[in-house]
Amino acid sequence: MAESPRPTVTMPDRDPGEPIHQWVFRALRRAIMTGHFPPGQAVTIRGLAESMNVSAMPVRDALRRLVAERALELLDNRRVRVPSMTTERFDELLTARITLETEAATRALPLIDDTRLRELHAIDDRINRADAAGAPDTVVEQNFLFHLTLYTARPGSIFVPLIESVWLQTGPFMRVALEETPSKDPIDRHIEALAAIADRDPAALRRAIEADIRDGIGHLGNTGLLVRKQRPPGRLLSPGRSPRRAAKIASETTRNAREAGLT
Amino acid sequence: MAESPRPTVTMPDRDPGEPIHQWVFRALRRAIMTGHFPPGQAVTIRGLAESMNVSAMPVRDALRRLVAERALELLDNRRVRVPSMTTERFDELLTARITLETEAATRALPLIDDTRLRELHAIDDRINRADAAGAPDTVVEQNFLFHLTLYTARPGSIFVPLIESVWLQTGPFMRVALEETPSKDPIDRHIEALAAIADRDPAALRRAIEADIRDGIGHLGNTGLLVRKQRPPGRLLSPGRSPRRAAKIASETTRNAREAGLT
DNA sequence: GCTTGCAAAATGTGATCACATTATGCGCTT
DNA sequence: AAGCGCATAATGTGATCACATTTTGCAAGC
Numbered sequence: 001m002a003e004s005p006r007p008t009v010t011m012p013d014r015d016p017g018e019p020i021h022q023w024v025f026r027a028l029r030r031a032i033m034t035g036h037f038p039p040g041q042a043v044t045i046r047g048l049a050e051s052m053n054v055s056a057m058p059v060r061d062a063l064r065r066l067v068a069e070r071a072l073e074l075l076d077n078r079r080v081r082v083p084s085m086t087t088e089r090f091d092e093l094l095t096a097r098i099t100l101e102t103e104a105a106t107r108a109l110p111l112i113d114d115t116r117l118r119e120l121h122a123i124d125d126r127i128n129r130a131d132a133a134g135a136p137d138t139v140v141e142q143n144f145l146f147h148l149t150l151y152t153a154r155p156g157s158i159f160v161p162l163i164e165s166v167w168l169q170t171g172p173f174m175r176v177a178l179e180e181t182p183s184k185d186p187i188d189r190h191i192e193a194l195a196a197i198a199d200r201d202p203a204a205l206r207r208a209i210e211a212d213i214r215d216g217i218g219h220l221g222n223t224g225l226l227v228r229k230q231r232p233p234g235r236l237l238s239p240g241r242s243p244r245r246a247a248k249i250a251s252e253t254t255r256n257a258r259e260a261g262l263t
Numbered sequence: 264m265a266e267s268p269r270p271t272v273t274m275p276d277r278d279p280g281e282p283i284h285q286w287v288f289r290a291l292r293r294a295i296m297t298g299h300f301p302p303g304q305a306v307t308i309r310g311l312a313e314s315m316n317v318s319a320m321p322v323r324d325a326l327r328r329l330v331a332e333r334a335l336e337l338l339d340n341r342r343v344r345v346p347s348m349t350t351e352r353f354d355e356l357l358t359a360r361i362t363l364e365t366e367a368a369t370r371a372l373p374l375i376d377d378t379r380l381r382e383l384h385a386i387d388d389r390i391n392r393a394d395a396a397g398a399p400d401t402v403v404e405q406n407f408l409f410h411l412t413l414y415t416a417r418p419g420s421i422f423v424p425l426i427e428s429v430w431l432q433t434g435p436f437m438r439v440a441l442e443e444t445p446s447k448d449p450i451d452r453h454i455e456a457l458a459a460i461a462d463r464d465p466a467a468l469r470r471a472i473e474a475d476i477r478d479g480i481g482h483l484g485n486t487g488l489l490v491r492k493q494r495p496p497g498r499l500l501s502p503g504r505s506p507r508r509a510a511k512i513a514s515e516t517t518r519n520a521r522e523a524g525l526t
Numbered sequence: 527g528c529t530t531g532c533a534a535a536a537t538g539t540g541a542t543c544a545c546a547t548t549a550t551g552c553g554c555t556t
Numbered sequence: 557a558a559g560c561g562c563a564t565a566a567t568g569t570g571a572t573c574a575c576a577t578t579t580t581g582c583a584a585g586c
Contacts, residue, residue, distance in 0.1 A: 068331035
């Protein structure tokens, strides 16, 4: 590993009039969600700026946004990296997805019209075709789109951004998962979800969504892919004399409280 | 309203070695969560920078972070403001709080030790004293701290940042709520929660948390404080010729999908 | 061979400036 | 008197630079 393992980021088309920092953000978000950044990967402002042929400023903005959405992790030395995955973290993410998405689906259900239902069917078809064609990236993408299309039936939902944050956090794990797990071709939970929508059956929809999430990533929890505890190389508290960050060590509760401004 | 109604932001103490942008972020976060920024309030980089006696750069960073956490709203004209509240939005926020916090409490329950339980009792005492002394700001703060201390019993929980994002979104509404609603002095749900913790009773804890959330802000949904639809003054799509943002109008689903990089 | 110390490179942070776009205020026209 | 148009001010975006801190590379010492 002598070479700098800089992962190339494929840039999407830039919308006319779109700010560069949002363009960069979209590129990084896609790269992270599809797992093109391996867990633990360090990312630097200047490095990304050079590889994307933009100045440092938009990259800085995009990184800050990604850190705020928990897609990236800010170490105490002010450096940014892709979070690594532990069994505990994986379990939390799975639970969070189920908790949020079953509720979002239930609340969206009464607002799904025929047009949207047809669109959902179309996406599911695309998933099946991509799966048959052996295009796992497309499968993952269209699967996210299926869920997103379902939840956004309720406009302005608070849940969607929260769900997307969780998706981003599971992203770095996706590629490893796609490469290592046999395509087990499970029962199509989307069919069950679509049937529940047609029946206007909230309980059945909840069951289908939860099963879909568990089928998708749940079985990965027991593979050997997860690290146990992972004290990161860039440690969470630096050792020597360091006038820059003289703040005392604080418990997570205290730290959160302070950041929240709770005296 | 001829004067510029710039809300003064009281700056907290700056930790030694703390970056300025984080200092600014903490100040703004606190101001927003305690409702010192009225809904609809416009915020500008230069304006805040001047009133805080810092340069524009850290303010720009802090605003971007707050927008990412949905504490502030980014209009299409690239201007930032405090989101306004609608009945639909309020209902979503209430549901999101209950969904997330009951789950977080359940998952934290097995990890609460005696020390933390005592700390929770101490916070509840402080709430009661502040309530008796007529200090609503302290009541709100310590109430958040109570919940935060409960959920962070499980270290590294994914739920805590999600919950904090929802708190931030309810923040601007808090001051209005505190000023307009009579202190109805409801039954102390925290006592019920503490009893459920002592009994290690997850179902009872869920009930207590949900009741606490509903008692705290739920009754505000029927007051006349909420706007119905609110097409904002800074409209969501600008009128004239505008080479800067030539992107076509897109549905929420499409916009989300594009931002997520889902082709 | 491994550690220690120091110099050089790399990195995040913050400040300042230029520019395009947007908002605002004022005078003019009807 | 009200609506319109234009000049001016205000704002977000992006670039570049300086600086303190951190990391890295390498050589000297045990």
